[in-house]
Structures are given as structure tokens and as C-alpha cells.
Amino acid sequence: MTSGHSTNRQLGAALKRAAQRAGEQTPVVRGADWRLATVTAVSGGGLVEVDGVLEVRRLASYAAPAVGQVIVISQSSSGNWLALGPLAT
Numbered sequence: 749m750t751s752g753h754s755t756n757r758q759l760g761a762a763l764k765r766a767a768q769r770a771g772e773q774t775p776v777v778r779g780a781d782w783r784l785a786t787v788t789a790v791s792g793g794g795l796v797e798v799d800g801v802l803e804v805r806r807l808a809s810y811a812a813p814a815v816g817q818v819i820v821i822s823q824s825s826s827g828n829w830l831a832l833g834p835l836a837t
Contacts, residue, residue: 782822784835787815796831806831 785798796813797803804821806813810833813819820832 780823780825782820782832784818785821787813787817787819790815798831802829804829804831807833809833 785802785804787796787798788800789797790813791797791803794806794808795803796806796819798819798821802821805828807830810819810831813831817834819834822830822832824830
């Protein structure tokens with residue numbers, strides 16, 4: 749083996765790791781996703797703020813949002829978020 753082959757293998761491995769990290773953070777690559785979040789503010793127009801940073805549109809069935817609720821939010825593969833509502837207590 750020459751040092752060129754070793755360098756090519758190392759470069760290939762580094763590119764693979766970088767692509768995997770980028771894919772993990774990109775909704776279009778990883779697909780739809782959901783998670784739990786805590787409501788930090790209730791905005792007008794059908795929106796809630798969760799975890800202090802993300803503003804999410806809520807479903808019509810999520811009619812009574814309240815600060816402190818733990819809710820399910822879902823993200824589409826295009827990156828849009830929906831607040832599905834609180835968990836059962």
C-alpha cells in the first residue's frame with residue numbers, strides 16, 4: 749500500500765462521517781420526526797412557543813394550550829412543525 753491509498757481511505761471515511769452528521773441534522777434527509785416539548789408561551793393565531801425558542805402551529809383539536817404543558821410536536825420532512833397536543837396525565 750502506498751501512502752496515497754491510505755490518504756484516500758482516510759478522506760473517504762471523513763467525508764462519510766461529515767455526510768452522516770449533516771443528514772442527522774437535516775429534516776429533508778432524515779424524514780419526518782416527533783418529540784416532546786414544553787410550552788413556554790401561548791401566542792395568538794394558533795401558535796405556541798415551545799422550549800423558549802420554537803414557534804409551532806397547533807392543531808384545531810389542541811384547543812386549550814397552557815404554559816408548562818408537555819406536548820407532542822411533529823416535524824415534516826420539509827421542516828414545518830405542528831403542535832399535536834398534550835400528553836395524558
